[in-house]
Amino acid sequence: MQLGVCYYPEHWNPNRWAIDAQQMRSIGLEIVRIAEFSWQKIEPVEGNYQWDWLDTAIETLSAAGLKLILGTPTATPPPWLCQQYPEILPVDALGHTRHYGSRRHYCPNSPAYHQHSQRIVQALAERYGHDSRVIGWQIDNEFGDHDTARCYCQHCTHAYQAWLKTRYGTLETLNEAWGAVFWSQSYTDWAQIRLPNLTVVNPNPSAVLDYYRFASDSVVNYQKLQLDLLRQLAPSHFVTTNLLGSYHDLDYHKLAQGLDFVSWDSYPTGYTETHGHRLYPPGERPQFAFDVGDPYVIGFCHALTYGLLRRPFWIMEQQIGNVNWTDYNTGVRPGTPRLWSWHAAGHGADVVVFFRWRACLFAQEQYHSGVLNHAAEPALGWDEILSLQAEQAELKQFTAQPPTAKVALLLDYENLWAIQLQPHRKEFTYLRHLFVWYCALQALAIPVEIVAHRADFSQFQCVIAPTLHINDDGLAERLQAFAAQGGQVVVGIRSGFKTESNRVTDAPLPGVYRTLLGSKVQAWSSLPPQVQCALESASPAAAGLHIAEPAGQWVESLHSETSQVLLTYASGLYSGKAALTCQAHGSGNAYTFGWYPSVGQARTFLAWLAERHAMPRLVEALPYGVFATQRGAQTLLLNFLDTPQDVEVGGRRHSLAARDVKVV
Numbered sequence: 001m002q003l004g005v006c007y008y009p010e011h012w013n014p015n016r017w018a019i020d021a022q023q024m025r026s027i028g029l030e031i032v033r034i035a036e037f038s039w040q041k042i043e044p045v046e047g048n049y050q051w052d053w054l055d056t057a058i059e060t061l062s063a064a065g066l067k068l069i070l071g072t073p074t075a076t077p078p079p080w081l082c083q084q085y086p087e088i089l090p091v092d093a094l095g096h097t098r099h100y101g102s103r104r105h106y107c108p109n110s111p112a113y114h115q116h117s118q119r120i121v122q123a124l125a126e127r128y129g130h131d132s133r134v135i136g137w138q139i140d141n142e143f144g145d146h147d148t149a150r151c152y153c154q155h156c157t158h159a160y161q162a163w164l165k166t167r168y169g170t171l172e173t174l175n176e177a178w179g180a181v182f183w184s185q186s187y188t189d190w191a192q193i194r195l196p197n198l199t200v201v202n203p204n205p206s207a208v209l210d211y212y213r214f215a216s217d218s219v220v221n222y223q224k225l226q227l228d229l230l231r232q233l234a235p236s237h238f239v240t241t242n243l244l245g246s247y248h249d250l251d252y253h254k255l256a257q258g259l260d261f262v263s264w265d266s267y268p269t270g271y272t273e274t275h276g277h278r279l280y281p282p283g284e285r286p287q288f289a290f291d292v293g294d295p296y297v298i299g300f301c302h303a304l305t306y307g308l309l310r311r312p313f314w315i316m317e318q319q320i321g322n323v324n325w326t327d328y329n330t331g332v333r334p335g336t337p338r339l340w341s342w343h344a345a346g347h348g349a350d351v352v353v354f355f356r357w358r359a360c361l362f363a364q365e366q367y368h369s370g371v372l373n374h375a376a377e378p379a380l381g382w383d384e385i386l387s388l389q390a391e392q393a394e395l396k397q398f399t400a401q402p403p404t405a406k407v408a409l410l411l412d413y414e415n416l417w418a419i420q421l422q423p424h425r426k427e428f429t430y431l432r433h434l435f436v437w438y439c440a441l442q443a444l445a446i447p448v449e450i451v452a453h454r455a456d457f458s459q460f461q462c463v464i465a466p467t468l469h470i471n472d473d474g475l476a477e478r479l480q481a482f483a484a485q486g487g488q489v490v491v492g493i494r495s496g497f498k499t500e501s502n503r504v505t506d507a508p509l510p511g512v513y514r515t516l517l518g519s520k521v522q523a524w525s526s527l528p529p530q531v532q533c534a535l536e537s538a539s540p541a542a543a544g545l546h547i548a549e550p551a552g553q554w555v556e557s558l559h560s561e562t563s564q565v566l567l568t569y570a571s572g573l574y575s576g577k578a579a580l581t582c583q584a585h586g587s588g589n590a591y592t593f594g595w596y597p598s599v600g601q602a603r604t605f606l607a608w609l610a611e612r613h614a615m616p617r618l619v620e621a622l623p624y625g626v627f628a629t630q631r632g633a634q635t636l637l638l639n640f641l642d643t644p645q646d647v648e649v650g651g652r653r654h655s656l657a658a659r660d661v662k663v664v
């Protein structure tokens, strides 16, 4: 595993650069990422490029033996550009212009911004595209961060109208697809179509889903503009971009297309504080130490990132001490960044780049940690990097193999958005539902890949689709073929409900998934908190499957057509009706889950399934707080607790110290 660091030469006196570079090398760092926010330094006046400083920085870092990644600086258009072309500035959902003074202040559809982005990227790539000191490029920085995926400006309005014209051809088709007759909103002129902000009450969900698709496509196209240039001008360099884990305003499957690999920026304590609520229902977070982050949350982000291209990824920014953007921004105890780096490796990261080299003396991120503190003395990260270097041989051997999951969890952003627009039950989110299954698999030490609907399923034994909300014939057929070949398919609630344009299907539920599942959904209901329905076994085929905990949150009454009923509801509004069914196809099966499972219930079911179908578990009994991942034939054990843990793998006992790891 190679290690690197983010560096901002423009933040330091040039006479520090050589010292910094030499120190980076002295602790074994091999890679350095620079320049992603340096547009103004490169081009202080339109068309007047200042390369000297960057040439010197590259030369200095490279002379010390570091390989360079250059960021395209488009996340930070300089003031002169914004002043001269104010139309590049984005507009928020309240109709306010978002001004310069921080970062990400641009509209992805602004023609002027396209032109200037093209210019700066071209200038950079012409200068360094054939430079062997540079190994690759990061496009922009964290697309969508700070709520910037969706812009509500005039350019976007026109681009949205054009996008809709391409999608629907005629207004009749669009009106029909959206059900625009509702509340008298049928359009008679394309120019009448507004972006779906500032409406009195919620706008038409078909229009909003299309707007979300359009906004995501806009960023994908904007990235493509840069990607095409880099491919042409830097043909032997890799190109990536840095993503944000479980962030979901952009369709990451589309954004990842065409990149050599994806990266993400992992801030475990930061994410747990600020993003944890996206994955756990309010108040339901497991207790890990305050400074270790939540390994379920971070593991989920790793698995999701790996699955975007189904190949090893990079951590482009890895937390190395405290962050500065959460409520508490706590310090971090020794051993933890090392543990995080191994955790990333366990899920398929090949490179970890730490953020940042030295804590900054000025501006917005003064309170953020670095490998060096403000005074240029080694901070906590220094020793963390040294301990990773000391085990490089083991790390390299471990990361030489790909992760080998036999279970896939399906993720689709359009399905996610459709549920987000009409959750029907407070607290119901697509991602939380997915996360339940992820946690259950992790607790059972069953490796999992989180993949797109269109993924090739052939490597898997089991495919779990918590919600297939939008009907997709092709997917139904592929899942059935997968089952016929011996695969186990698990499909959950709210499936087959919507058409692609976010209307309800007129087919009986679960729509196109009915043949696959062999069951009809006769009725469904959201349940208020505390209301639960008991479950009981209905058939000898369910032998060994005991789900003692009652069903809550959401229940569907299933009617078996050709399937076998495994569990029924024993109380509540669907008492006596089927809750879990199994449809055989060839040598495989398709299971229908009729309720929103808890982690415990999903875990009981999966343990039963794994045993029946010989699905490998890395560890039979994983202690709480210990995680297991696999690359090739090697299993990695990670202890996120502050007490030592013993783990038995294949009949052998392994002792793990607090916050320690072991490859077995």
Ligand code: GAL
Pocket: 141, 142, 265, 267, 317, 323, 324, 325, 355, 365, 368
């Ligand atoms: C990231 C960002 C970096 C820096 C960092 C601070 O999201 O890409 O530029 O702001 O956060 O934690």
Ligand code: ZN
Pocket: 090, 091, 107, 108, 109, 110, 151, 152, 153, 154, 155, 156
């Ligand atoms: Zn815009």
